[in-house]
Amino acid sequence: MKEKPKTFTIAMTQEERLPVGYKKSQTKLIVTFSIVSFLAALWVSTMFFGKNSEKTTSMPDKKEVMTSSETLEQEKVTNETPVLEGSVEEKTLEVLAAEVKEQEFTKELASSEKIDARDKIAIHPMLNLKLEQIHVSNGLSVKKGQALIDLDEDYLNSKMELLNTGLENLKNQKENLDTLKENVSKAEKEAKSLYKNYKGGLVSRQKAENAINKFKQLAGNYQEVKGSYHVKEQFLSQVILELDPDFDTKEKKSLSLLEESVNKIKTKIPYLKILAPQGGIVASLHQRVGETALSPLMEILLPESIFVMAKVAQKDLPYLKDKVWVENSVESSKESIACQWTLPEEKSDSEYIDIEFNLVFPESLLETLSLQGELKIKSSYQAWGVAKDAVMTSEGQSYIYLLEELPESGEEKQYQAQKFVLSEVVEENEQSYQLSEQDAQILQKKWIARGDLSSIYDQSIVRLKN
Numbered sequence: 001m002k003e004k005p006k007t008f009t010i011a012m013t014q015e016e017r018l019p020v021g022y023k024k025s026q027t028k029l030i031v032t033f034s035i036v037s038f039l040a041a042l043w044v045s046t047m048f049f050g051k052n053s054e055k056t057t058s059m060p061d062k063k064e065v066m067t068s069s070e071t072l073e074q075e076k077v078t079n080e081t082p083v084l085e086g087s088v089e090e091k092t093l094e095v096l097a098a099e100v101k102e103q104e105f106t107k108e109l110a111s112s113e114k115i116d117a118r119d120k121i122a123i124h125p126m127l128n129l130k131l132e133q134i135h136v137s138n139g140l141s142v143k144k145g146q147a148l149i150d151l152d153e154d155y156l157n158s159k160m161e162l163l164n165t166g167l168e169n170l171k172n173q174k175e176n177l178d179t180l181k182e183n184v185s186k187a188e189k190e191a192k193s194l195y196k197n198y199k200g201g202l203v204s205r206q207k208a209e210n211a212i213n214k215f216k217q218l219a220g221n222y223q224e225v226k227g228s229y230h231v232k233e234q235f236l237s238q239v240i241l242e243l244d245p246d247f248d249t250k251e252k253k254s255l256s257l258l259e260e261s262v263n264k265i266k267t268k269i270p271y272l273k274i275l276a277p278q279g280g281i282v283a284s285l286h287q288r289v290g291e292t293a294l295s296p297l298m299e300i301l302l303p304e305s306i307f308v309m310a311k312v313a314q315k316d317l318p319y320l321k322d323k324v325w326v327e328n329s330v331e332s333s334k335e336s337i338a339c340q341w342t343l344p345e346e347k348s349d350s351e352y353i354d355i356e357f358n359l360v361f362p363e364s365l366l367e368t369l370s371l372q373g374e375l376k377i378k379s380s381y382q383a384w385g386v387a388k389d390a391v392m393t394s395e396g397q398s399y400i401y402l403l404e405e406l407p408e409s410g411e412e413k414q415y416q417a418q419k420f421v422l423s424e425v426v427e428e429n430e431q432s433y434q435l436s437e438q439d440a441q442i443l444q445k446k447w448i449a450r451g452d453l454s455s456i457y458d459q460s461i462v463r464l465k466n
Helices: 022-048 062-080 153-199 205-243 255-272 314-319 437-443
Strands: 006-011 093-099 101-112 115-117 120-123 131-134 147-151 273-275 280-283 298-301 306-313 324-328 336-342 352-359 375-387 392-394 397-405 414-422 425-428 432-435 447-450 460-464
Touching (some): 006 447, 101 314, 115 298, 153 205, 153 255, 375 447, 432 437
Antiparallel strands (some): 006 460, 101 375, 120 298, 147 273, 280 298, 306 352, 375 432, 397 414, 414 460, 425 432
16 A cells, blocks of 8 residues: 655745845845935935024934934844744645655566576477467467367378378289289299200290290380389378378388378377477477478477576676566566576676576466566665655756754754755666665655745745644
């Protein structure tokens, strides 16, 4: 609950209401006018009694002279004597007052987008398909089982149709190839037998040559069909490789291997929707919708091991107090997360040092957490401060009106308001300015007027309002 400021009353004397220099100018004018009036009266009386001046010496009446002198002196006293202290008018000016005191300030130490974790899970796609939909983004928290990415099912269906048709054709071609191979083997045996009989004179030369030509023709057909078979086999292997990252390209290709690989792809179809295996923070997601999924797709950073790497200036190390936190720069999810840190053991002469800030997440925060964009590392500390609405500026200077208690002010305490120029404003928060060490030493636990008192003189009397 915000502390209600005390209210003071400024009691202005008539003298303090006058413009600067007005009192002295008025006094000089009245004194000069009185002297001139006296000399003029003396000259008129001399002229009036001039005829008798030769016979008798006319002296002014002692009583009259004394009266004039007393009048002049009285006028001087009336105009030069200030109003007695404590003599004030009923009309007063109310101002708020606040105490200069120690309060909590916030210091921004560094900012960084480098979020990482000691424990993380890499998310790999089961199939190399195009990304149809991405449900998350870097920095967002996810729960176990939450949808991360949907792979393109239509693309998979077209490839699977191609594989199924190709495998069917390859099976038929394999049967034809096996038949051709068997016929070639028989033709080879027959040709060898007839050639041997020809050498023994048992068969004619023509019959032996016909058997040899038949063998050669069948062997040529076999090689042609075999070549076509291997081309189709290689094509199907390439399609499988495009879909299945686990397909072994070094293993010798065979129809059985291709059939096994296609069946393995079919078992992965239910995993076209990729789910989070564990709760954490999404990181390292760089692909877009329409691109072919590359492995790894992303990482899930486990909350208990997440940290932010940031460069902190050596001069700001004293601000690393007990209360340090990471604040998200994204307005829609501006959470503050407590963190712990450890300074490097080795001392460095560089202006900045790298510090690892370990984040501490409450379980409730993980459901809505976002670590997107720039992360600011901040700390809070105690320092002497002054209310922002009490600080005024004039010609490049910042100043306040300092209230100091007057000695022997009686039951109703009285203060005097004096203008105090601030040497420096160090930091600021929502309500206060942090004072420099020099100003803080002077102003500690002093009262200040929250308002512009330039309409009255310095050292005006201030009374605590009942």
